[in-house]
Amino acid sequence: MASSQTPTFHLDVAPIVFQHCAECHRPGEIGPMPLTTYEEVFAYGEFIEYVTATGYMPPWTPDDTYSHFVGERVLTEDELATLSAWVAAGKPEGDPADNPGLPDYPEGSQIGEPDLILTMADPYEHGGDMSDQYQVFVLPGDPDTDLSIRALEVRPGNRNVAHHAILGLDVSGTAQALDANDPDPGYESFGSFGFDAASNFFGGWVPGAATVTYPPGIGRTVPAGADVLLQMHYGPSPVTELDQTEVNVFFSEEPIEREVQTTFMSPQHLDQFFYLPANQTRTFHGTMEVSTDVSLISIVPHCHLIGKSWEVFATSPNNQDTIPLIAIPDWDFNWQGFFTFPTLTKIPQGYTLHGIATYDNTTNNPFNPNSPPQNVTFGEGTEDEMFFVFFDYVLYEAGDESIELGPSGDACPTDLTTDGVVSVDDLLALLSDFGCLSGCQADIDLDEAVTIADLLVLLGTFGTNC
Ligand code: HEC
Numbered sequence: 001m002a003s004s005q006t007p008t009f010h011l012d013v014a015p016i017v018f019q020h021c022a023e024c025h026r027p028g029e030i031g032p033m034p035l036t037t038y039e040e041v042f043a044y045g046e047f048i049e050y051v052t053a054t055g056y057m058p059p060w061t062p063d064d065t066y067s068h069f070v071g072e073r074v075l076t077e078d079e080l081a082t083l084s085a086w087v088a089a090g091k092p093e094g095d096p097a098d099n100p101g102l103p104d105y106p107e108g109s110q111i112g113e114p115d116l117i118l119t120m121a122d123p124y125e126h127g128g129d130m131s132d133q134y135q136v137f138v139l140p141g142d143p144d145t146d147l148s149i150r151a152l153e154v155r156p157g158n159r160n161v162a163h164h165a166i167l168g169l170d171v172s173g174t175a176q177a178l179d180a181n182d183p184d185p186g187y188e189s190f191g192s193f194g195f196d197a198a199s200n201f202f203g204g205w206v207p208g209a210a211t212v213t214y215p216p217g218i219g220r221t222v223p224a225g226a227d228v229l230l231q232m233h234y235g236p237s238p239v240t241e242l243d244q245t246e247v248n249v250f251f252s253e254e255p256i257e258r259e260v261q262t263t264f265m266s267p268q269h270l271d272q273f274f275y276l277p278a279n280q281t282r283t284f285h286g287t288m289e290v291s292t293d294v295s296l297i298s299i300v301p302h303c304h305l306i307g308k309s310w311e312v313f314a315t316s317p318n319n320q321d322t323i324p325l326i327a328i329p330d331w332d333f334n335w336q337g338f339f340t341f342p343t344l345t346k347i348p349q350g351y352t353l354h355g356i357a358t359y360d361n362t363t364n365n366p367f368n369p370n371s372p373p374q375n376v377t378f379g380e381g382t383e384d385e386m387f388f389v390f391f392d393y394v395l396y397e398a399g400d401e402s403i404e405l406g407p408s409g410d411a412c413p414t415d416l417t418t419d420g421v422v423s424v425d426d427l428l429a430l431l432s433d434f435g436c437l438s439g440c441q442a443d444i445d446l447d448e449a450v451t452i453a454d455l456l457v458l459l460g461t462f463g464t465n466c
Contacts, residue, residue, distance in 0.1 A: 007086040008094020009038045015100050016079045017041055017048075020058045022102055029159045030235060036102060038093050045091045049083050059335045066311075066327035069339040070406055071210045104446060109153055111211050112441045114248035116147070118228055122185045126161050128239040136193055137186035138175045139228045139247060147222040148256045151213040153248040154205035154230070161234045161241045163334070164206045168192065168229035169199035169222065175229055186232075191304065191380035193229050199262055201300050201390040202228065204338050212298075212340050215403050218394055219256040253417065258394040260297060263288075265355045265389040267378055276306060276361045276385055278373040284387060286355040290314070293396035295344035297405060299326050300337075300390040301355070305367040306376060307331045308360045312389055314351045323347060333367065338390075344400040347393075355389040413444050414458045422464045430458055 007013060017025075017035050025031030035041050041048065051057040052075055060073040075083075086092070118139040126133055141147055156162035170176075174195045178187040192200045202220065203212075214220070222228060232245060267274035269286035276282055301310040310328040315321065326339060347353070361373050369383045370376075376385050394400075414422045416429040433442035436450040444454040 006089045006092060007082050008092050008098070009041060009086070010094040010096055011098040012082050012094075013041060013086050014038075014098075016075070016082060018100060018102055020073065020075060020079075021048075023105070024058075026102070026105075030161075030163060038096075042091050042093075045087045049087045052080055052083055059332075061328045061330065061332055061335050061337070062339060063327040063329055067324050068342055069326075070212060070342055071340075106446055109155070109248050111151060111153060111213060111250065114153070115251040116142075116249040118230075118247040118249060120157075120185060120230070120244050120246075123157070123242040123244040124185045124232070126158075126234040126237060126241045126243060128237050128241070130236040130238060132163075132236060133232075133234040134188060134190045135184070135186045135232050135234070136175065136178070136189045137230045137232065137245070138170070138179045139230055141222040141226050141228055142224060144224050146224050147249065148252040149214075149220045149222060149249060150218075150252040151211055151248075151250040152203040152220075152228075153211040153250070154203070155246040155248060156205065156232075156243070157245045158241050158243040161237050162243060162245065163233040163235040164204065164337070165233070165245065166192065166200075166204040166231045166338075167202040167247065168197045168231065169202045170227045170229055171198045171223055171225070173227075175227055186230075189231065189380065190382045191384070191386060192302070193231060194380055197229060198226070200264075200388075201262055201338060201392065206335070206337050209337075210406075212405060213250070214252075214260065214297075215405070216252075216254060217257040218260060218297075219252045219258075220260045221256060258397075260392055260394060263391050263393070265353065265387075265391075267387050269355070270387065274378050274385075274387055276359050276376040278370075278375050279362050281308075281358065281360045281362060283356060283358045286357075286387065286389070288353045288355075290347050290349060290351045290353060293349050294347050294393040295396045295400040295403075296325070296341060296347060297344065297392040297394065298338050298340040298390075299392075300339065300388075301326060301328060301331075301357070302336065302388040302390065303331065303333075303357060303359070303386050304382065304384065305333050305369050306359045306361050306365060306385050307333070307357060308365065309358045310389075311356045312354065314347050314353050316348070317350045317352075321351075323351070325353075340405050343405060344394070344403045346396055346401055348396075353389075353391070355387075357387055359385060414461045414464070416442055416458075422458065422461045426458060427462075430455060 021035050025035035058073040064074045120137045154165045265286045265288050271285045312325040314323040416426045430442040433440050433450045440450045442450045444457045
């Protein structure tokens with residue numbers, strides 16, 4: 001925005017709202033009202049200024065001055081100033097010719113043709129009683145074959161109520177038994193999966209999240225016979241809604257040489273017993289030593305409704321070096337997420353991981369599930385609490401620091417073979433797909449056909465490292 005000029009909706013405000021808000025605030029999405037036209041944004045102008053200035057919207061809980069993640073949702077100081085100046089000037093419309101138009105929201109997969117689609121067996125009915133629901137669905141993998149996976153993409157069936165999703169892995173059959181005991185499709189579980197699953201954190205989804213594709217050679221395995229677990233959080237709704245969510249599975253094109261592993265910090269790593277007396281605020285400090293060089297991929301702090309804040313970092317043995325990992329100054333259970341680092345993040349052997357969480361079990365905490373506050377212990381229920389930090393990692397290899405973890409779809413759509421560089425192999429892949437009309441991997445411009453236009457886009461990025 002040129003500072004001497006009064007901002008207008010079409011020229012200055014629409015680009016901000018379309019980029020940062022409309023993915024959720026448009027018809028059929030989780031945002032309570034659409035923000036897609038001048039009239040709609042005009043009606044909420046002052047409210048928009050307020051929710052953005054306070055950081056309530058767009059929802060992004062990590063402190064972006066502490067560390068960075070893929071798909072960060074933050075407004076710059078300039079963007080905030082533009083919104084304020086626009087409201088102060090009386091929310092002028094400006095020239096519709098300046099409007100950039102809404103971005104494309106691809107209906108299908110954002111990253112290509114899936115190799116396998118796992119679907120909830122039956123639609124789930126989420127009651128119209130304005131309550132939240134946490135339901136786990138069991139999606140069988142392949143009974144006979146290990147699946148080598150480079151990406152999992154959650155495709156919510158009904159975005160009116162799908163608030164977020166977490167994926168897990170069960171190799172024990174426990175989830176199937178829990179499902180069989182619950183009359184509804186899937187089974188209810190507020191915390192995570194209701195038992196000690198093989199992985200509590202196999203991926204996930206929040207509205208607008210980019211699907212992360214593992215770099216070549218890095219991936220996850222779903223062992224033969226294992227089940228993928230899908231925990232859906234359905235938001236409050238005044239009417240009954242049906243949902244049947246799918247998980248797109250993308251296989252690794254090359255063998256997985258580096259299996260993604262998960263480790264976690266839990267109450268056993270704490271400096272004191274995990275117990276939250278009524279009417280007290282308590283801070284817990286967990287530590288874990290790193291026994292070999294690792295490269296972190298993602299991090300997930302997890303607690304329930306009494307949790308207030310998180311800080312996770314690593315320190316060197318002499319305390320001379322600190323690696324900041326994540327700070328969440330104002331924890332919001334509704335916007336919990338899993339956070340992927342922009343590049344593989346090395347934590348050297350001998351460093352100590354620290355996880356510090358503060359819990360507010362007083363009446364000052366508006367999310368406190370108990371009124372009056374009660375003594376709270378560790379557990380899965382809404383009224384219990386948790387302390388977990390999940391770390392996804394691979395064993396460190398030289399050069400990891402420069403391996404990017406961005407969403408492959410956005411970062412380098414022309415790298416069709418996803419080998420990290422746009423080369424002759426991609427050209428051949430495109431040519432072999434030439435003339436393809438729907439769901440084609442080489443449809444780079446997403447116009448439902450592989451044409452000369454895609455060839456030109458690819459040639460324009462030839463030689464790029466992705
Ligand atoms: C990831 C999805 C998402 C994005 C992105 C998002 N919102 Fe929201 N917004 C929501 C949801 C969901 C709610 C309902 C309250 C809640 O769950 O926190 C909400 C609530 C609001 C409210 C309050 C409405 C009310 O009546 O209480 C306003 C105003 C708002 N958003 C504006 C914005 C603006 C402006 C942006 C962009 C700068 C934005 N939102 C980005 C999902 C989103």
